[in-house]
Amino acid sequence: NVKLLVTVGGDDTASTANRIARFLEMKRYPIANIHVPKTIDNDLPLPAGTPTFGYESAKDKGAVIGRAVYVDARTSGNWFVLAAMGRSAGHLAFGIGEACHYPMIVIPEMFNKTEITVGKIVNLVISSIIKRKIMGMDYGAAVISEGVFHALSEEEIRKSGIHFTYDEHGHPELGKVSKAHIFNDLIEKKLKELRLKVKSRPVELGYEIRCQTPIAYDLTYCSELGIGIYKLFTEGRTGCMIYVDSEGNVSPLYLRDLQDPETGKIPPRLVDIHSDKFASVVENILNAVTPADYEAAKAYVPDPETYDFHKILNWN
Structure with a gap:
């Protein structure tokens, strides 16, 4: 009777999800924990160029x-x-x-x-x-x-x-x-x-x-995330955050790989001020x-x- 626990939110929620995942793994409970990167802050550590839902x-x-x-x-x-x-x-x-x-x-x-x-x-x-x-x-x-x-x-x-x-x-x-x-x-x-x-x-x-009302991008993105969760669940994935790339391919990002080793928290993704994009805004806008x-x-x-x-x- 394997069950699925889905957590949704930003870096604080992701950190909580990480602790839940570790607890479930330690207790050997048959519950899969998959986190959805949903936050308008865009501060979860997804691969570069991938926004958070919202x-x-x-x-x-x-x-x-x-x-x-x-x-x-x-x-x-x-x-x-x-x-x-x-x-x-x-x-x-x-x-x-x-x-x-x-x-x-x-x-x-x-x-x-x-x-x-x-x-x-x-x-x-x-x-x-x-x-x-x-x-x-x-x-x-x-x-x-x-x-x-x-x-x-x-x-x-x-x-x-x-x-x-x-x-x-x-x-x-x-x-x-x-x-x-x-x-x-x-x-x-x-x-x-x-x-x-x-x-x-x-x-x-x-x-x-x-x-x-969400724009078309997020409407599509949300559907892909929901479908992707089921895919990861059927594959037996747990303790991870779902990642959907620009081509719609689904893969897990394991929370243990994202966490700060000392605090156990998921550090926020910051604006890259060393990027050409940021430099262009400073210089031209x-x-x-x-x-x-x-x-x-x-x-x-x-x-x-x-x-x-x-x-x-x-x-x-």
Whole structure:
């Protein structure tokens, strides 16, 4: 009487599935455990280029909202500050920002050479505002991943002025607060200090983007995953995550091979900031202050170097 246990979700659920699989194996229970990589965060360690179920639909809905917001920014001459979901990685914010050609995208992976602080997040957006002014554009939009909050120290969280409650995994319950409003308030305060006349508005990309009607890609993908689970089950597979490649071929990814040997948890898949794709977005889509802009930037701030994109991130 072999039974099947299917777990569905992101990295925390995958880690739980991994512990279940190990327990069942140790007790020799005849139960197969197969995990489905379902999360709009796209942060499960599938082979490169393979999204998690739900990500493409959420990105599509986020881009629809993001494009409308950008049109509003252009016609009203304002700036908008968007916050996108993504607790452990910035895939969603990056994907939406890339699709909408936002002049500033802020994700936790960008801070690979420096500590994430509230001041640096704010200065990245200010950098874009200054650069756009130099370019003759008084409008724009920035999208920030909520994941930056997870990397902030307790002191930095206190600086943000928000008091979080925490879930059973010890993560701040970000869904209970508007990250866009927090970021927007902090940016407005900085703009006032600099005496820059810029109006900004917050937009929270929240739960609605994970509850929309799936796009055709995810409808097909979900069917392939469901059928694939049965295939793996009939083959006697267990303790694994299902993987369906671009040709529809099904194979198992064993959780024991993905886990951190010390914690037993499945580490999240991060945005690859060393990829040509990421470099292309930084070089061709983002607008931010560089050394070539210092002289022109002095018309807006006395210390342009403080808002140099690469210096903020400590990139060479």
